[in-house]
Amino acid sequence: MAVDLKFAKTHEWIRPESGGVATVGISAYAVEALTDLVFMQLPAVGKRVKAGESFGEIESVKAVSDIYAPVSGEIVEVNASLPGQLETLGKDPYGNGWVVRIRPDNPKEFESLLDQSAYDGLIGSQPHG
């Protein structure tokens, strides 16, 4: 697994890209736990979000879940084709299954996120599903 990924406890991942933006998605573990995805709501480009705040939702047959911003910033791009092909989230959660790109306000916020091994520890201690 790529080492440049950071994770929120709420199962979003974030990866800094060039040009001062970062890509955000949903972890493979979370997608697998949700199963049976039927609907996704994305934010508008230009929306400002705070770390820990919901910016979208993902709905499965059983329930609706919020998607939370791992860091504060501005939504600069959304993966507009994703809601029409939700299976991409499961097939390629860290690639084509990306959800939004954020321009972070404060790069320091990355430091409070989990690295891969810490995240693996978190999900390893949770009951599946």
Next chain:
Amino acid sequence: MTSELLTTPLCGWHETHGGRMVDFAGWKMPVQYASIVEEHLATRRAAGLFDVSHMGRLTVDGPGSLAWLESLLTRRVADIEVGQVRYTLVTSDGGTVAVLDDALVAREPDAPDGSPRMGLVVNASNRERVVEWLTQKLPASGVQFVDCTAGTAMMAVQGPLAIEIVCGLCAAQDADRIQRIGGYRATAACVAGHPAAVSRTGYTGEDGLEIVVAAAVASQVWEGIYAAGKPRGLVACGLGSRDTLRLEAGMPLYGHELREDTDPFAIGLGLAMNLDGRSFPGAQAFAAMQNRLSGRVRVGLEFESKRTAREGSAIVMHSGHSGARQVGIVTSGSFAPSLGRAVAMAMVDRDAATPGTLLDVQVRDSQQAARVVPLPFYRRKKQAS
């Protein structure tokens, strides 16, 4: 998850087969194995195997048992034949009239002393209070009443191939009898070598069977059905697909469409109310509901979107003159795998209940357009038999 949860005799099987275990009405039950949608579609296409051992199974026998249940259930019991099953409500009249549960009542083969024996299947969530209510109503003699939930297991095999699959595990005579029983009929049979009560009932909108066996042999019967059915497309199903299947079939679920204060006629359960000459608890009050012209009624809603209205979502109707007004509330909602869109059951004002009426449903921060449609959403194609 607390360690207090009740477990069925099949709990170990669920856990070793990837069941996602949840607390359902105090029972540790699989909500799904892999995918709710896959389990749902497999049941419609071939067969689904469900552990429904959490349902309460009560047995009533003794010379007075028929008359006693006749005095307590909304369906007539006095004329029920051996092998017949009826859908009924259990009502009480302590102060206010209440619907305590919906249940199946079946007449089992007579006891060795010739007295009638009846079985009741009640919801897991209502078992304790139904048992309490019946205990309170038990006469001094002539009726024995036993809760046999813990000593037995119950599984449902549902879908177009369900009966064939089960009959393949029975001796020819039993298989022949099972194939010939009609809907809402039951028979005793040996399934996978073990004595079972087999009824042609279910909660999915498909043809199929529900099978009760002793807890000690539950795993053997379950595994026998699973092994025989798997090559033909049978899958094990959790409570998630059981819920989407019953929703598509337009079947009410206690706690959602059906509640203590529900008018049974308003939700289409008039058939469960045998009122003529009856005196079950609240019979008079229910008779007064029969021809009511006001109050909300149960409808089906179909959405354009896959975004799902859930229980409690408010329903709004726009009319030219008076603007928008809230006309109802969603009681159950889900993506419907067989339809490929979201559906819901709802209670709405009568002037909003006509099929074709366009309504708006508040789903989180959005309004979703919905159309009133007749129930059920899904009706199986009857097979020539």
